[in-house]
Amino acid sequence: xxxxxxxxxxxxxxxxxxxxxxxxxxxxxxxxxxxxxxxxxxxxxxxxxxxxxxxxxxxxxxxxxxxxxxxxxxxxxxxxxxxxxxxxxxxxxxxxxxxxxxxxxxxxxxxxxxxxxxxxxxxxxxxxxxxxxxxxxxxxxxxxxxxxxxxxxxxxxxxxxxxxx
Amino acid sequence: xxxxxxxxxxxxxxxxxxxxxxxxxxxxxxxxxxxxxxxxxxxxxxxxxxxxxxxxxxxxxxxxxxxxxxxxxxxxxxxxxxxxxxxxxxxxxxxxxxxxxxxxxxxxxxxxxxxxxxxxxxxxxxxxxxxxxxxxxxxxxxxxxxxxxxxxxxxxxxxxxxxxxxxxxxxxxxxxxxxxxxxxxxxxxxxxxxxxxxxxxxxxxxxxxxxxxxxxxxxxxxxxxxxxxxxxxxxxxxxxxxxxxxxxxxxxxxxxxxxxxxxxxxxxxxxxxxxxxxxxxxxxxxxxxxxxxxxxxxxxxxxxxxxxxxxxxxxxxxxxxxxxxxxxxxxxxxxxxxxxxxxxxxxxxxxxxxxxxxxxxxxxxxxxxxxxxxxxxxxxxxxxxxxxxxxxxxxxxxxxxxxxxxxxxxxxxxxxxxxxxxxxxxxxxxxxxxxxxxxxxxxxxxxxxxxxxxxxxxxxxxxxxxxxxxxxxxxxxxxxxxxxxxxxxxxxxxxxxxxxxxxxxxxxxxxxxxxxxxxxxxxxxxxxxxxxxxxxxxxxxxxxxxxxxxxxxxxxxxxxxxxxxxxxxxxxxxxxxxxxxxxxxxxxxxxxxxxxxxxxxxxxxxxxxxxxxxxxxxxxxxxxxxxxxxxxxxxxxxxxxxxxxxxxxxxxxxxxxxxxxxxxxxxxxxxxxxxxxxxxxxxxxxxxxxxxxxxxxxxxxxxxxxxxxxxxxxxxxxxxxx
Numbered sequence: 001x002x003x004x005x006x007x008x009x010x011x012x013x014x015x016x017x018x019x020x021x022x023x024x025x026x027x028x029x030x031x032x033x034x035x036x037x038x039x040x041x042x043x044x045x046x047x048x049x050x051x052x053x054x055x056x057x058x059x060x061x062x063x064x065x066x067x068x069x070x071x072x073x074x075x076x077x078x079x080x081x082x083x084x085x086x087x088x089x090x091x092x093x094x095x096x097x098x099x100x101x102x103x104x105x106x107x108x109x110x111x112x113x114x115x116x117x118x119x120x121x122x123x124x125x126x127x128x129x130x131x132x133x134x135x136x137x138x139x140x141x142x143x144x145x146x147x148x149x150x151x152x153x154x155x156x157x158x159x160x161x162x163x164x165x
Numbered sequence: 166x167x168x169x170x171x172x173x174x175x176x177x178x179x180x181x182x183x184x185x186x187x188x189x190x191x192x193x194x195x196x197x198x199x200x201x202x203x204x205x206x207x208x209x210x211x212x213x214x215x216x217x218x219x220x221x222x223x224x225x226x227x228x229x230x231x232x233x234x235x236x237x238x239x240x241x242x243x244x245x246x247x248x249x250x251x252x253x254x255x256x257x258x259x260x261x262x263x264x265x266x267x268x269x270x271x272x273x274x275x276x277x278x279x280x281x282x283x284x285x286x287x288x289x290x291x292x293x294x295x296x297x298x299x300x301x302x303x304x305x306x307x308x309x310x311x312x313x314x315x316x317x318x319x320x321x322x323x324x325x326x327x328x329x330x331x332x333x334x335x336x337x338x339x340x341x342x343x344x345x346x347x348x349x350x351x352x353x354x355x356x357x358x359x360x361x362x363x364x365x366x367x368x369x370x371x372x373x374x375x376x377x378x379x380x381x382x383x384x385x386x387x388x389x390x391x392x393x394x395x396x397x398x399x400x401x402x403x404x405x406x407x408x409x410x411x412x413x414x415x416x417x418x419x420x421x422x423x424x425x426x427x428x429x430x431x432x433x434x435x436x437x438x439x440x441x442x443x444x445x446x447x448x449x450x451x452x453x454x455x456x457x458x459x460x461x462x463x464x465x466x467x468x469x470x471x472x473x474x475x476x477x478x479x480x481x482x483x484x485x486x487x488x489x490x491x492x493x494x495x496x497x498x499x500x501x502x503x504x505x506x507x508x509x510x511x512x513x514x515x516x517x518x519x520x521x522x523x524x525x526x527x528x529x530x531x532x533x534x535x536x537x538x539x540x541x542x543x544x545x546x547x548x549x550x551x552x553x554x555x556x557x558x559x560x561x562x563x564x565x566x567x568x569x570x571x572x573x574x575x576x577x578x579x580x581x582x583x584x585x586x587x588x589x590x591x592x593x594x595x596x597x598x599x600x601x602x603x604x605x606x607x608x609x610x611x612x613x614x615x616x617x618x619x620x621x622x623x624x625x626x627x628x629x630x631x632x633x634x635x636x637x638x639x640x641x642x643x644x645x646x647x648x649x650x651x652x653x654x655x656x657x658x659x660x661x662x663x664x665x666x667x668x669x670x671x672x673x674x675x676x677x678x679x680x681x682x683x684x685x686x687x688x689x690x691x692x693x694x695x696x697x698x699x700x701x702x703x704x705x706x707x708x709x710x711x712x713x714x715x716x717x718x719x720x721x722x723x724x725x726x727x728x729x730x731x732x733x734x735x736x737x738x739x740x741x742x743x744x745x746x747x748x749x750x751x752x753x754x755x756x757x758x759x760x761x762x763x764x765x766x767x768x769x770x771x772x773x774x775x776x777x778x779x780x781x782x783x784x785x786x787x788x789x790x791x792x793x794x795x796x797x798x799x800x801x802x803x804x805x806x807x808x809x810x811x812x813x814x815x816x817x818x819x820x821x822x823x824x825x826x827x828x829x830x831x832x833x834x835x836x837x838x839x840x841x842x843x844x845x846x847x848x849x850x851x852x853x854x855x856x857x858x859x860x861x862x863x864x865x866x867x868x869x870x871x872x873x874x875x876x877x878x879x880x881x882x883x884x885x886x887x
Contacts, residue, residue, distance in 0.1 A: 037453035114570040157452035
């Protein structure tokens with residue numbers, strides 16, 4: 001669906017959000033006690049995306065040099081899960097696609113005709129994903145900074161349940 | 166170590182000199198109540214330096230003392246003749262002795278204790294060693310010694326951790342595992358890591374621009390490190406105090422141990438604690454995981470799904486329409502071309518195929534409204550026109566160029582169907598699922614609160630009961646006050662412990678934060694090589710920590726298996742359940758080991774009888790002993806286990822079965838038993854059933870008749886070999 005492309009995000013969230021709230025191979029127990037509940041970067045990106053989506057907010061990314069590229073291709077998200085406890089990510093990948101498809105202005109008939117390349121269409125889809133996520137991150141950071149204590153799981157759940165336009 | 170002989174001199178009821186020789190496996194000393202078993206047990210404890218200080222002062226034989234004139238002195242001593250292993254020719258004798266004097270007022274005065282040892286070499290030389298205790302520690306280290314003796318049936322319960330953090334089993338497992346060795350490596354790596362860190366920091370300091378910031382980060386981190394160390398000390402201190410308090414509290418509780426009501430209260434508390442554990446499991450707060458695993462992230466997705474479906478369906482329709490229009494357009498163009506060299510008025514597809522077929526079937530030309538019977542010229546004309554039309558349609562379909570080169574939308578169709586099948590109902594039920602989880606959590610939490618309140622009430626009742634069992638009115642009040650204050654202290658200590666633990670967590674977080682800032686400066690100043698080395702070393706030391714824990718768990722599993730095997734052997738034909746041994750984390754973050762007696766379905770064994778409880782304990786002790794001897798990789802001495810009346814609750818059949826099983830477990834066992842003896846006309850006799858017990862050596866301990874229990878100078882235990 002997204003080919004071999006993957007989204008990028010605003011560099012400023014690398015330290016303020018991604019490194020803080022994702023576990024990424026560290027000691028799980030320890031990091032969890034510090035507010036890191038997301039297993040991987042892509043889980044956090046999805047979280048930001050859905051918040052932006054549900055709030056119907058999009059925010060353009062800064063120039064390329066201010067972005068952090070996301071090396072893990074969307075197609076491979078979830079593939080690193082080995083435990084039986086966590087289910088696969090196929091459904092969430094397709095949900096991501098549906099949302100991007102719905103909210104991206106692409107003349108699909110021209111794509112089908114071959115007048116517009118599929119590559120440029122996918123690039124547009126990825127841009128949509130990035131913009132929703134970017135708006136989501138801005139909102140998350142604002143809420144994190146309002147807090148005096150370390151965010152807990154309830155905080156993350158509340159943010160997304162309340163994110164409705 | 167093997168005890169080959171114990172030699173007593175004027176030790177309490179053992180007047181004069183008494184020697185008892187032991188074999189390397191099972192040794193049994195029989196005796197009725199009050200005939201000297203426990204005194205012999207205590208004598209051995211005395212020389213092993215395991216006797217309570219308050220039991221130590223009156224060790225001399227009353228009879229021997231009575232025979233002294235004023236100013237004269239006598240000696241009390243206990244000597245153990247031991248070898249490192251069975252059959253060893255190098256002997257050691259460990260002697261503990263005290264001299265006693267008769268004072269002018271007829272009272273007794275003791276000299277200080279003297280601990281001596283004699284080493285008999287292979288060549289038969291005798292070396293006297295003045296520090297007998299260090300020889301004892303060398304032959305029989307204290308870590309093992311403290312777990313080698315068991316006075317009475319209750320003493321077997323050394324692994325009960327319900328009193329709050331008994332470390333017996335943890336200590337024992339550490340002895341048998343290589344965990345300590347691993348820890349050494351882990352410490353070495355930790356040290357090298359610190360050195361690497363130091364080097365890295367020194368290198369960073371050389372850059373003057375950032376030096377100030379760097380220095381302040383370092384000093385802040387160091388002060389946090391000092392704070393964390395102090396908190397850890399407090400934590401460990403409090404944990405120790407807690408352990409002591411729990412022991413004291415359990416001592417108090419023993420006062421009323423036999424009280425039925427007290428036991429019932431304990432059971433009620435335990436059952437509520439079990440329920441709390443179960444309710445704890447019901448509480449799930451991994452909300453972030455649930456976002457993905459339980460698809461909560463799609464909670465507001467319904468609108469998107471509908472929007473997508475609408476857009477997709479419209480696109481597909483547009484695509485079909487465009488395709489149809491394209492074909493029609495092409496076909497019409499083609500038809501016009503065909504029409505130009507046939508009838509000028511009608512295209513090849515007018516009338517259409519169905520109409521043509523209808524006209525042929527009815528043998529009527531509906532264009533000119535005339536009949537056209539089969540075989541007529543008009544009929545043949547219509548037939549050839551239909552054939553031409555069919556041929557033309559086939560040709561047209563082949564010839565029209567395709568409008569769409571790709572069919573991405575069709576590829577999506579399958580995925581879309583799959584997605585809808587899998588998640589549509591989930592999307593709708595997500596909000597309910599979240600609510601359900603919250604309801605579950607809330608009800609479990611409130612259930613826990615109720616149970617905790619009930620426990621508090623029960624504990625209060627228990628305290629009242631403890632007070633009610635005092636020996637006199639005075640001690641009654643003071644015991645109760647003391648007990649209550651201990652309970653209060655324990656709860657306060659527990660609160661402190663939690664506080665320290667959370668403080669430490671917070672400090673760790675701050676330190677991590679500072680470390681990452683320091684790390685960034687290190688990276689900026691080009692110390693990547695050092696940074697990398699440091700990281701590698703750090704991960705190595707963490708790996709060692711992990712291996713240490715795994716090793717520990719492996720040993721626990723081994724212990725559990727062995728314990729169950731022995732447990733099964735002790736209780737061959739009876740309903741028994743299983744022994745479960747598990748590691749769990751204490752509030753302080755340290756590990757402790759819990760022993761539980763469970764049914765085969767894993768539930769806790771409620772109200773096991775005393776004999777079953779005892780066999781659980783014995784099975785674990787034997788398993789530990791067995792493990793000690795099968796330890797690989799280094800020469801490992803076995804140590805004797807000494808029991809006084811360990812199986813009082815067993816019936817005779819079970820006792821002999823148990824003793825025979827014990828014989829088959831390697832290692833020296835010295836057991837004092839009141840079973841298998843009977844008194845006939847004041848004479849102590851060994852019962853016939855004892856013949857079925859196989860052992861290395863057996864003795865009957867009995868007081869020399871006649872004697873007067875009120876007059877200790879008449880009490881003298883004699884030892885007869887059976």
